[in-house]
Amino acid sequence: MQALFICAMNTIDFLVRKDQLASTELRETTECPLAEGQVRLRVEKFALTANNITYAAFGEAMNYWGFYPAEPGWGRIPVWGFGSVVESRQSAVSVGEEFYGYYPMSSSVVLQPVRPSPAGFFDGAEHRAALHAVYNNYARCSTDPFYSPQTEDVQALLRPLFITSWLIDDFLADNNFFGANEDGTGVLLLSSASSKTAYGTAFQLAQRKGIEVVGLTSAANLEFCRSLGCYHQVLAYDQLDQIAAGAACVYVDFAGNADLRRSIHTRFANLKYSSSIGGTHVEQLGGAKDLPGPRATLFFAPAQIKKRNAEWGADILGQRLLQAWQGFVEKVCNPAAPWLVVQHHVGPDAVRAAYAEVLGGRGDPRAGHMLSLAPNSAPLAAALT
Numbered sequence: 001m002q003a004l005f006i007c008a009m010n011t012i013d014f015l016v017r018k019d020q021l022a023s024t025e026l027r028e029t030t031e032c033p034l035a036e037g038q039v040r041l042r043v044e045k046f047a048l049t050a051n052n053i054t055y056a057a058f059g060e061a062m063n064y065w066g067f068y069p070a071e072p073g074w075g076r077i078p079v080w081g082f083g084s085v086v087e088s089r090q091s092a093v094s095v096g097e098e099f100y101g102y103y104p105m106s107s108s109v110v111l112q113p114v115r116p117s118p119a120g121f122f123d124g125a126e127h128r129a130a131l132h133a134v135y136n137n138y139a140r141c142s143t144d145p146f147y148s149p150q151t152e153d154v155q156a157l158l159r160p161l162f163i164t165s166w167l168i169d170d171f172l173a174d175n176n177f178f179g180a181n182e183d184g185t186g187v188l189l190l191s192s193a194s195s196k197t198a199y200g201t202a203f204q205l206a207q208r209k210g211i212e213v214v215g216l217t218s219a220a221n222l223e224f225c226r227s228l229g230c231y232h233q234v235l236a237y238d239q240l241d242q243i244a245a246g247a248a249c250v251y252v253d254f255a256g257n258a259d260l261r262r263s264i265h266t267r268f269a270n271l272k273y274s275s276s277i278g279g280t281h282v283e284q285l286g287g288a289k290d291l292p293g294p295r296a297t298l299f300f301a302p303a304q305i306k307k308r309n310a311e312w313g314a315d316i317l318g319q320r321l322l323q324a325w326q327g328f329v330e331k332v333c334n335p336a337a338p339w340l341v342v343q344h345h346v347g348p349d350a351v352r353a354a355y356a357e358v359l360g361g362r363g364d365p366r367a368g369h370m371l372s373l374a375p376n377s378a379p380l381a382a383a384l385t
């Protein structure tokens with residue numbers, strides 16, 4: 001096959017077949033000239049975790065494919081990362097500025113900034129108007145209190161996940177653990193305990209007194225979860241019998257595994273609440289109809305943000321989140337016992353391989369994959385054959 005020549009006027013998109021997530025393609029297209037009000041950002045780097053795979057798995061149902069449309073049958077998975085402005089026809093956004101936000105798995109992207117402020121802007125593209133504002137917001141790195149140049153990778157990898165973790169912890173406490181802890185013996189069960197979002201949640205819960213947090217994970221990840229030190233107990237998925245069947249408990253489900261959910265709902269007659277957070281076990285996802293016990297309820301992070309915004313005001317909420325984030329980053333980046341080991345994957349071949357690894361889900365849970373398709377970061381032409 002003939003190698004394609006990549007020039008500065010081309011963009012590379014990583015495409016995924018919507019009905020077959022293992023089927024991928026790298027596609028090169030010529031960049032269109034900008035319209036008035038648009039900006040072009042080079043997507044410098046982005047994180048890829050099971051969360052992004054879940055965006056793809058629920059792409060149709062929850063409209064994640066709607067952010068960056070592609071040709072019929074194909075999708076561009078949204079990812080969190082950093083972009084720098086390389087061309088601007090919007091006076092409030094200058095060439096050279098960097099923004100944190102929700103990008104496609106591409107080398108560049110065209111956005112249409114609206115509501116610009118010192119904090120950043122929103123993408124006003126028509127096709128994104130009906131999508132949730134939290135995903136349409138781009139934070140200006142020069143003013144963003146969460147930003148520091150030393151921890152860019154950690155931010156791309158963990159910031160969106162940790163905000164969810166913080167909100168889950170806040171939501172559970174706000175609801176008094178759904179009565180599970182009235183006599184001080186309640187148990188919180190967290191599946192996919194080795195995932196970054198689950199361990200962020202356990203990290204927050206560990207700062208509260210008096211409720212036991214049990215991590216459930218695959219046999220291969222037991223030791224990693226125990227090493228985190230934020231679970232009172234860690235069990236393999238087939239060890240549910242080590243928890244008393246009558247225990248008052250809450251299920252916080254990151255795995256989305258239908259069989260596991262059924263086992264938990266069936267075993268624990270005193271299950272007080274069942275919260276569906278995600279679906280890391282992409283091959284075992286399934287509906288939650290006709291289960292014993294409470295209805296499995298989708299956790300909707302923006303609803304908790306809205307509630308706290310109304311109760312506390314945006315400034316207080318922002319300060320609390322920032323303070324918690326800083327504590328988490330300190331813990332995660334502790335060189336003596338790192339919870340996260342960043343791996344860089346630069347260029348199309350490396351991006352393709354990293355995607356296959358994250359999709360397969362059997363990698364080292366310490367790994368944090370940072371990817372880049374940006375032009376001069378790798379010999380792109382060689383990979384696009």
Ligand SMILES: NC(=O)c1ccc[n+]([C@@H]2O[C@H](COP(=O)([O-])OP(=O)(O)OC[C@H]3O[C@@H](n4cnc5c(N)ncnc54)[C@H](OP(=O)(O)O)[C@@H]3O)[C@@H](O)[C@H]2O)c1
Pocket residue numbers: 049050051052054055160161164191192193194195196197198216217218221254255277278279280281282283299300301358359360361362364365
């Ligand atoms: N609702 C929200 O707003 C929200 C926000 C953020 C994240 N989430 C969800 O939280 C979940 C965790 O995301 P993350 O990015 O933190 O994950 P991550 O760190 O990439 O999780 C890795 C872990 O997930 C499990 N896993 C991943 N792929 C798998 C596969 N193909 N088969 C079996 N197990 C697999 C394994 O854990 P075990 O061996 O421990 O099972 C693995 O160690 C995702 O489903 C995500 O959608 C939801």
